[in-house]
Each structure stands twice: as C-alpha cells, then as structure tokens.
Amino acid sequence: MGKLIGKIVTLILVTFVVCNILSMYLVSRYREPSNSIFWSKGSEEGYSLGLEAINKAKNSGSAEVAVIGDSVARYIKEDSGTINLATNFWVSMAGQYVLVNNLIEHSKNIKKVYLFVIPESLRNDLAGFGIYNYFVKPFYTYENLSYFSSDTIHRVRGNPFSIFYLMPMSKILPIFSVSDYSNNVRTIKSEYVSPTSMYYLRKMKELCIAHNVQFVVLPCPISKTRMGEYCSDNVQSKIGADSSKYQLNDIIQDYFKDPVVVEDRYFGPDLRHCKDDVSILYLSNIVYDKYLSDHSRHPKAQSLPISPVTNLLKAYAKYITDDCTRILKVGANIIVDSQGDDPRILLPYFMHSKDVMLKVLINSSCDTFSQFYYKTDGADEYSEINSVKCPIVKGNNLLSIPIKAKNTVGQLRFDPGAKQGKYTLKLFEASDM
Amino acid sequence: MLFNSLKYFMFLPLVYLLFYLVGDRARWCVLLAASLLFYATLNVPYLLVVLVLVTITTYGFGIWLDKADSPKAKCILLWSGIAANVLILVIMKYLPFLSENLKYLSTLISLKTQIQPVKALVSIGVSYYVLQAVSYLSDIYLEIEKPERHFGSFALYMAFFPKLLQGPIERSGYLLPQLKKPYVFSYDNMRSGMILFAWGLMKKVVIADRFALMVNPVYDNVHACNGVQLLLATYFFALQIYFDFSGYTDMALGTAKMFNINLTNNFNNPYFATSIADFWRRWHISFSRWILDYIFKPLQMQWRYWKNWGIAAALLVTFGVSGLWHGASWGYMVWGVLHGAYMAIAVFCKPIQKRILATLNVNHKSVTYKIFNIIVVFNLVCFAWIFFRSKSIQDSYYIIASIFRSFTNANAFVFGDFITYDYSLIHQSLLLCTTLAYAITVFVVESNGVGFAMNKLLAQNTLKRQSVYMILLLSLLFLGIVDNTKFLYLQY
Numbered sequence A: 001m002g003k004l005i006g007k008i009v010t011l012i013l014v015t016f017v018v019c020n021i022l023s024m025y026l027v028s029r030y031r032e033p034s035n036s037i038f039w040s041k042g043s044e045e046g047y048s049l050g051l052e053a054i055n056k057a058k059n060s061g062s063a064e065v066a067v068i069g070d071s072v073a074r075y076i077k078e079d080s081g082t083i084n085l086a087t088n089f090w091v092s093m094a095g096q097y098v099l100v101n102n103l104i105e106h107s108k109n110i111k112k113v114y115l116f117v118i119p120e121s122l123r124n125d126l127a128g129f130g131i132y133n134y135f136v137k138p139f140y141t142y143e144n145l146s147y148f149s150s151d152t153i154h155r156v157r158g159n160p161f162s163i164f165y166l167m168p169m170s171k172i173l174p175i176f177s178v179s180d181y182s183n184n185v186r187t188i189k190s191e192y193v194s195p196t197s198m199y200y201l202r203k204m205k206e207l208c209i210a211h212n213v214q215f216v217v218l219p220c221p222i223s224k225t226r227m228g229e230y231c232s233d234n235v236q237s238k239i240g241a242d243s244s245k246y247q248l249n250d251i252i253q254d255y256f257k258d259p260v261v262v263e264d265r266y267f268g269p270d271l272r273h274c275k276d277d278v279s280i281l282y283l284s285n286i287v288y289d290k291y292l293s294d295h296s297r298h299p300k301a302q303s304l305p306i307s308p309v310t311n312l313l314k315a316y317a318k319y320i321t322d323d324c325t326r327i328l329k330v331g332a333n334i335i336v337d338s339q340g341d342d343p344r345i346l347l348p349y350f351m352h353s354k355d356v357m358l359k360v361l362i363n364s365s366c367d368t369f370s371q372f373y374y375k376t377d378g379a380d381e382y383s384e385i386n387s388v389k390c391p392i393v394k395g396n397n398l399l400s401i402p403i404k405a406k407n408t409v410g411q412l413r414f415d416p417g418a419k420q421g422k423y424t425l426k427l428f429e430a431s432d433m
Numbered sequence B: 001m002l003f004n005s006l007k008y009f010m011f012l013p014l015v016y017l018l019f020y021l022v023g024d025r026a027r028w029c030v031l032l033a034a035s036l037l038f039y040a041t042l043n044v045p046y047l048l049v050v051l052v053l054v055t056i057t058t059y060g061f062g063i064w065l066d067k068a069d070s071p072k073a074k075c076i077l078l079w080s081g082i083a084a085n086v087l088i089l090v091i092m093k094y095l096p097f098l099s100e101n102l103k104y105l106s107t108l109i110s111l112k113t114q115i116q117p118v119k120a121l122v123s124i125g126v127s128y129y130v131l132q133a134v135s136y137l138s139d140i141y142l143e144i145e146k147p148e149r150h151f152g153s154f155a156l157y158m159a160f161f162p163k164l165l166q167g168p169i170e171r172s173g174y175l176l177p178q179l180k181k182p183y184v185f186s187y188d189n190m191r192s193g194m195i196l197f198a199w200g201l202m203k204k205v206v207i208a209d210r211f212a213l214m215v216n217p218v219y220d221n222v223h224a225c226n227g228v229q230l231l232l233a234t235y236f237f238a239l240q241i242y243f244d245f246s247g248y249t250d251m252a253l254g255t256a257k258m259f260n261i262n263l264t265n266n267f268n269n270p271y272f273a274t275s276i277a278d279f280w281r282r283w284h285i286s287f288s289r290w291i292l293d294y295i296f297k298p299l300q301m302q303w304r305y306w307k308n309w310g311i312a313a314a315l316l317v318t319f320g321v322s323g324l325w326h327g328a329s330w331g332y333m334v335w336g337v338l339h340g341a342y343m344a345i346a347v348f349c350k351p352i353q354k355r356i357l358a359t360l361n362v363n364h365k366s367v368t369y370k371i372f373n374i375i376v377v378f379n380l381v382c383f384a385w386i387f388f389r390s391k392s393i394q395d396s397y398y399i400i401a402s403i404f405r406s407f408t409n410a411n412a413f414v415f416g417d418f419i420t421y422d423y424s425l426i427h428q429s430l431l432l433c434t435t436l437a438y439a440i441t442v443f444v445v446e447s448n449g450v451g452f453a454m455n456k457l458l459a460q461n462t463l464k465r466q467s468v469y470m471i472l473l474l475s476l477l478f479l480g481i482v483d484n485t486k487f488l489y490l491q492y
Helices: A002-030 A042-058 A071-075 A089-106 A119-123 A130-139 A142-147 A150-157 A174-178 A195-210 A224-232 A235-245 A277-290 A298-302 B006-021 B024-040 B045-067 B071-108 B126-141 B151-159 B172-180 B187-219 B227-258 B276-282 B285-302 B308-326 B330-359 B367-389 B393-406 B425-448 B450-458 B462-479
Strands: A065-069 A082-084 A112-116 A214-218 A309-311 A325-330 A333-338 A356-364 A368-375 A387-392 A395-403 A409-415 A421-432
Touching: A002 A042, A002 B187, A002 B462, A042 A089, A042 A130, A065 A071, A065 A089, A071 A277, A089 A112, A089 A119, A089 A130, A089 A142, A089 A195, A112 A195, A119 A195, A119 A235, A130 A174, A150 A195, A174 B462, A195 A214, A224 A235, A277 A409, A356 A368, A368 A395, A387 A395, B006 B024, B006 B227, B024 B045, B024 B151, B024 B172, B045 B071, B045 B126, B045 B151, B071 B126, B126 B151, B126 B172, B126 B285, B151 B172, B187 B227, B187 B425, B187 B450, B187 B462, B227 B367, B227 B393, B227 B425, B276 B285, B276 B330, B276 B367, B285 B308, B308 B330, B330 B367, B330 B393, B367 B393, B425 B450, B425 B462, B450 B462
Parallel strands: A065 A082, A065 A112, A112 A214
Antiparallel strands: A309 A421, A325 A333, A333 A421, A356 A395, A356 A421, A368 A387, A368 A409
C-alpha cells in the first residue's frame, strides 16, 4: 500500500510540473492577439475576451475616447478617435479598473473614459460562476496584483483552489472552471451598489482625475420592459441613496438621470443585447448622438464620396439589412431578397447638408409600396411621419423621391417593399436638387 | 454524486481508507453506508426510500419463496414479488407517460372526465436495481440460487455504489459471494482498478462529452439543420452514447476492482458486430443477458409451436419491453421494436441469405464480407438511434426525410456548416479531429478487450507505463469537459 501511495504521489507531482510547463506555453499563445486558433468563442471566450481588452488598452494608439463596460456596450462602434474595450458583466469593476490602468499607463492621448454598464453590474461583488472565467483567468495575474485591494485578494483566496490561481495551469485547465464563488457571496443588506463596485469606481475616478481624464459612468440604451422593471424596483433611488451615503455623488449620482429608453424590438430575447446588425448600428448611433456627440461619429467610416450624382448601387456592400433580408449582386443590378414581410435597409451615410433627389428603378415581384425613412434632429427613431411612401406594382417602377437635407440627420432607411419577395434595384441614385 | 465529479474523487479515497482500516466483519457496513450516502447525494430523498422498499420487499419475498412448499405457492409468491417491484418502477417512471396517453385517448373518444397528466418523478437507478431484484427472485424460484439470509449482505448486493446508478445488472450468484469474501489488499487490483477508472473517465469527459458538443445543437434544433448535418450528428451520437456508457462502465468496474470485486463488463466492441444479434451480445451485455434469460427464453418456450413466427413474436415483445425500459416515450418504444424487427427479419431471411451467398460464391468468413456486415449493422443501429435520441417521433421522421433528401441535393454539404457549436471553423475542425483521434485510439486499444490491453500495458517497463499514465492524466486535465455533464444512461 505504501509503495502504491508513493507512486501515486510521484505521478501527481510530475504531472503538476508538466501541466504548468505546457500551460505556460499555451498562455503565451493566448496572449498573442493574432492567434485565431486560441481566440475563439465558446468556453474560452471569457479568457480571450479579457486578454483582448488588456491588449487593446495597451495599444490604444491615437484614440482619445475609451469605452469600457459590459457586453451591452460591445456594440458601440469604434472609429479613429474612439476605442471600445467593453467586456462582460463578470469582469466586475475590479477588472474594469485594470483596463483603465493599462489604458492610462500606455496612452498619452486618452481624454475621456466612458463606463457603460447595466445597473446590475453595480451589484457585482465578485461572486458568481462567471467570475473565474471572466475575471480570475485574464485579470488575476502577478502583473495586476498591485491593482487589487486586500479585500479583493482575500475574496479570491477564499476559494479552495485559489493556491493555483497565479499558476499558468489555472489559466488553461478546464477543471478549474468548476471553482466558483457562490459560497463567497456577501449579503448586502440594504445597498444596491456592492462594496467591490464602490471601491473600484472610486479608484477609477481618482486615477482619471490624476491624469486629467474625464470619467463618466452611464447606462447603455435600455429596453422599455427592462426600464419598467427598474422603475418598479426603485433602482434609480437605490443608486442615488448609495451614491449619497458612500460619497459616490461625483461618479454615479447622474447614472440614471436621463437614460435612453428604446423599443423592445431592437433587442434580443434577453431585452439587453442588440437583436441584429441594424439594431447594433441604430443603438450605436444613439449612444454617439447622446453621449459622444462631440466626437467623430460612426457613419463617417461608411460615408460615400461627395459627387453631384451618387450611385448608391455601387455602395451595396455597405447596406445593412435585417435578419430576413439578403443582398445579392447580379450583373449590374442589386437584388434584395426578403424572407420577411418588412425588409429594411440602412443606407450608407451620404447626405451632405444638401437637398437630394433619390431616383430608384425597382423591379418588384409583387404589388406593394416602397418607403424611405429619415430622422430629424432630436428624434430617436424612424417614424411614419418622417417618411416618404411610394406605391409600386409588380414589374418595373421608376421612383423620384425628394429628401430635404436640413431636416435630416443620420442615415436613410429604405424599405423596398412591405411583403416577402424579391426586389431588383436597377438604378439607385442620389443627385443634387 | 456522479463518477465524473470532484466530490466523487474525495468520496472514493475516504471510503476506501475506511474500508481498509476496519476488519472484515464491518466491511459490508462501510460499503453499505457508503452506497446509501452515494445515493443520498443525488438530493432526491424519496429515491432512498424506494431503494429500501425494493430491498426489503425482495429480501422478504426471497425468503418466503424458499420456504414455500407447493409449486403453486412458489408461483404466486414469485409473481407477487415481481409485481411489487414492477409496480414501484411503473409508479416512479411510467405514470406520466401512461397519464399523457390516457388523456390523449380520452380526448379521442370524447370522454367527459378530464385526465390530468402526472408530474414525472426522478428515477435514477430504479430501473437497474428493480431488474436485479426480479432476476434474484426468478433465480430463487428456478432454484438456481438460494436466498441470501444476511439482510446486510443482501442490501449491499442491491445498493453497491459502483453499479447502483447505471448497472451492470449483476446476478446474485455472481456478486454476492464476492461481497462476502474476506478482503486482502491486492496491489495489482488496486493499480488496474485505478487505471481502468481513469480510462473510463477519459472516454466520458474527453470523447463522449466532446461529441455531445457536436450532437446537441443539431438534435435540439433539427428543423434548423440540413440533412448532412443531421446524418453526421446521428453518427456522432452513436459514438457519444457508446463512449459515455462504456466510460461509465469502466469507471464502475475500476472502482469495484479496487475493492477486489469484479463486475460484469457491459461492452465488447459493439460497433464491430457482424449482425444485430451479435450487436446485442456486445452492447449492454448485462442487460441483454437479462432480457434474454427472463423475457425472451420463456416467451420463446411458450410460443415454440409457432416455430419462426414464435421466435419473431418473442423478439418483438422482448425488444419492445427493452425499449420501454429505456424510457417512457414512443421514441424508445420504436427504437426497441425496430431492433426486434431487425432480429425477426434476420430469422426469416437466414435461409435466403445462405442461398444468396452460395449462389454468389461469397465466402462468409472473408474479411471483406465481415467489413461489409459491420458497415451494414452499424448503419442499421444508427438508424434506430435516431428514434432513441430525437425529442419526438415527429422529429425522427423529419430527420430521416431530411437525410434522404440531402443526397438528392448536390449543394447540401458545406464544410463549415457541419458543426453548429459557436467556435471558429479552425477550432471546430481541431475539436473534431482531436475527438476522432481519441475515439480511434480507444477502438484500437480495446480491439482485443480492455483486459487484454490492461495486461499488455502492465507488462511494459516502468518508463513506458508511466508515459501512458501521464498521457492519460494530461488528456483528462487539458481536454476534459468539466461542467458536471451527466451520463446518458443515467436517465434510463
């Protein structure tokens, strides 16, 4: 029996050493941002998500504005002046603090940091099953230990497997995923904002002030249903009360002051994340218009060159459609194939403060009507009032539609029809009026 | 707790330590207490009550059977004992199914009384030890075995934790003597038990659970998948269920071996079977022997005057019951009857098959012919698995139709579509290749049986052996899926 126990112990020790050596190699591969084999979705997403954000924070280039926060903030589009480091709820404020530190340390250009989080993120007290994969694996390293409070380290070390957490094998072996913090939950009696969030929000604010960086905490656009839930749970007053009580007034006092509330249809089943590409763009534009308006706007990347006549057919690759609609190029024509009865296309931005005449030669597979939507200043959504509707018949239709630029902001939305079918665009031009 | 959980890795050494330290007289107490604790950790209190009820009932009926004087009294006691156990099983497992179908029938015939469907109860392990109880009573009736007088030993026979949740279904004559034998520490048994356990764990968490990643997204959403995806998912499911169940069996056998107890090996390379009958001699062996001895043979004897029709009828009933035992749904029933139909058709076709082979001058012992049979049998088994795995009969029909339709559509196959798990294509390909490589390795290693492979390994020098152990451990640590995945056969 003694011989057997001795052999088992020896095997375990050797395996331990080999595991760590192999893991060290794999961790170094994970940290390579271009390594597509490792940077995949699925169970490794937590790790690669955090590592990608840290890498980006260290290489923010000339960006002046940084967006950090939850997964709901990941749809906010980047452009030349804005960098998006949004991760996930489970990263917690401790992980966000690490990102801000890396950002400020490695960039001289950053002027503003926006933290976009759902209210629930403020409650995150480093407890729950996602904490290991999304926080401990990417952020809890020797490099970052100095950023964490003794309370945070104590909470991490409270887990039975924590002695391995700084070793390479804990970043790689799936077996460590079974560790969770569910037994480590602190019962917060009355506060909405968790002690962990309170501490790191304060730290982020102080760090930003020390480096002349503005730090703003905001909610992303919220669905109507979720807003109703927050209202009935008195979330706004709870956050306000915590902010007064724990001297966070300068940080989250105005968090819920003027949230953007949007129709549920733009969100997926959880009513938090965007449903499709059209929704992503739409909500991203709202965030830019409302909060980042003094910075370069997303559609700039998609705007077409100025010309007396703009051929919109050539820019078909930049059309953004809903889930049920496909765009196909056949010869010189563009076919819009819609499986749903409400095909929608967001056109690339091309309005340059001029009145334009849109000329469309459209072949429809059925009798229906085409509609162009535009948004005016202050409008959050497209509406029937700000639209031009043209009935079309089965076969070829030539449409001439004037759009007044002074009232128009953002991108035009084009609904080729109101029925399932194929719509062939043979001519699609915008010319000065 | 399950074999592939961290709790079990702490539970087993503690139980063994206690077992080792106490004397022979108390060892059955340690194992029995451990078995009951093992069952209790499932957190379903009434399961323990059911186990105790089945144990007491079977023990009592066993003693009375032995004491009964007349054949009539014996017969009554036997059927009463069997009925009592089967009634427990029906209540635990089949009431929801029966109530749903009665409700459907009542709506068909426009009955005024509303039949409310009954909520399903957790019945983990019940199917297995009820069959064990029935075989115990039958063996006493047939005077093959004597009843066990020591209640503790009998209770341990029923509840022995390595085989409690998913079998093997052990005969009393095979297991009871081993449980009562004095224990002498055996280095070889301990070592081979641990290796077998690790081997089984590897089959489960590295191979079966990875195939599950490829099967579940397809079978859970069949209408969103094309025929090629459904076909591949079916083949992957065949591999998943084999590695899952045989992995569990190896873990059970390995655990028992550490206590110097040999359980029945349930698998013998079933996918290399050359006929359906051969398949059932290799798949879930303890169960197929049970249905052969206690259902098929009595029925065949009863209907022997119908000759081939009698055999066919006995096969259909036997495998219909087998399907129903696996689960309370029409899908399982169809799966079982399909296997019965395969065997029944084989009975009638045997003379025709011999004539065809003779006419074509085919040597039935040739390797080519064997390979052909293996491929045919594997596909027949996979066809039946469709009904086994699908959520409903309608889904099964849809899958079959899609598979056959896809062969008429030249554009059906898109390489990147065949796995729907949310990984990049290169990662999906790596996942599939790794899993297939492991699966092929297991098939090669086990081609002459696990025992043979074990002996060969233990005959190697220390360096080679330690290298194999290291590779096994590293595979478990780096590739094992560890999110508390259940065993497939746990639900039956």
